[in-house]
Amino acid sequence: GDSVTQMEGPVTLSEEAFLTINCTYTATGYPSLFWYVQYPGEGLQLLLKATKADDKGSNKGFEATYRKETTSFHLEKGSVQVSDSAVYFCALSDPGNAGGTSYGKLTFGQGTILTVHP
């Protein structure tokens, strides 16, 4: 079945440091890939997405490139801020083999807690 694996956390960085959170996946079809962010006490918000190989998703200074050859979708940011402290989830939606009908179901990684200190 489908699965998503994220790097072990938590991650603690100083402000302006470079961030990488690794994400690899296993899927039967051609999935869409997502990064969601959860700020303390809130629900998940879509951060960025990529729908086909070599696509780069970007938002708020974060980037991730869909790498089919390495089945990866690593999240990066060049200079983190205290306000980026949150939990980050990698996820995939796989249409599978049933005529492309996944009904929008997502498979999530376990989440990575990021804490940024001033």
Place this chain on the structure above:
Amino acid sequence: NAGVTQTPKFQVLKTGQSMTLQCAQDMNHNSMYWYRQDPGMGLRLIYYSASEGTTDKGEVPNGYNVSRLNKREFSLRLESAAPSQTSVYFCASTGLGSYNEQFFGPGTRLTVL
């Protein structure tokens, strides 16, 4: 446009009690989902509704039931709560042609004693 709303925000139950978590969306989305979030385990799908009038089991359906009341509303019921159901519950929805981007509610934090 409120997006996805959930009630209640917090709830404490005793083992064996029942309750219903409510979810509504105002984005005219076809599909709706219930997830639970536990530390170190990400989000796990409990039930989903691909469209009005249909529901299907997800990864962890045991101990739960759902009702897709209409296109807007999708409720989750715990008939006899157990301590293992202590969790944060999220409702989400998605529309057609959105590459399955899901929109999430703020969550319900449930404690079962």
